[in-house]
Amino acid sequence: MQTSLENGKIAALKKYMGDVLEKTDRPESYLIAVLHRAQNLFGYLSREVMDEIALTMNIPTSHIWGVATFYHYFKLKPQGKHSIAICLGTACYVKGAGEILRTVEKELGIVIGETTEDGLFSLHEARCLGACGLAPVVMVDDKIYGELTNQKIIEIISDYRKRDRKSKEG
Numbered sequence: 001m002q003t004s005l006e007n008g009k010i011a012a013l014k015k016y017m018g019d020v021l022e023k024t025d026r027p028e029s030y031l032i033a034v035l036h037r038a039q040n041l042f043g044y045l046s047r048e049v050m051d052e053i054a055l056t057m058n059i060p061t062s063h064i065w066g067v068a069t070f071y072h073y074f075k076l077k078p079q080g081k082h083s084i085a086i087c088l089g090t091a092c093y094v095k096g097a098g099e100i101l102r103t104v105e106k107e108l109g110i111v112i113g114e115t116t117e118d119g120l121f122s123l124h125e126a127r128c129l130g131a132c133g134l135a136p137v138v139m140v141d142d143k144i145y146g147e148l149t150n151q152k153i154i155e156i157i158s159d160y161r162k163r164d165r166k167s168k169e170g
């Protein structure tokens with residue numbers, strides 16, 4: 001059964017698509033904007049959400065799926081509370097980003113593209129976060145952490161875990 005929160009999100013998405021359909025006779029040209037809106041609302045693009053978009057905008061689901069899987073930005077699975085993006089761009093890579101990635105994967109017990117069982121972290125890769133001078137760099141949510149070492153990244157992850165525990169306690 002859908003919650004009232006989910007119903008509200010579906011209603012918001014339908015309203016957005018309705019506004020789009022009113023201003024264009026080429027809905028597919030707004031598809032990326034609609035997918036962005038859907039991901040902002042739901043956190044990821046589920047099969048049900050893509051079917052809803054297909055139905056409302058009269059675009060084949062296969063086309064929507066193709067667009068959603070082409071762009072790395074779009075997430076097709078539920079995401080963790082925090083996103084950890086490891087920069088694997090050249091400057092970071094030569095400064096040991098591969099080692100940082102292995103440390104994070106080991107610490108979280110997941111690989112790139114996965115979410116931890118407790119739903120706290122999702123792990124992603126990035127290609128240059130525009131902070132090469134601080135390489136190696138990791139972005140957690142919208143915060144950049146630079147000049148990382150294995151120990152530093154483990155401490156950062158541990159801080160997020162502690163903060164999450166505290167917020168649950170009250």
Ligand code: FES
Nearest residue numbers: 087089092129131
């Ligand atoms: S290569 Fe990592 S920030 Fe530029």
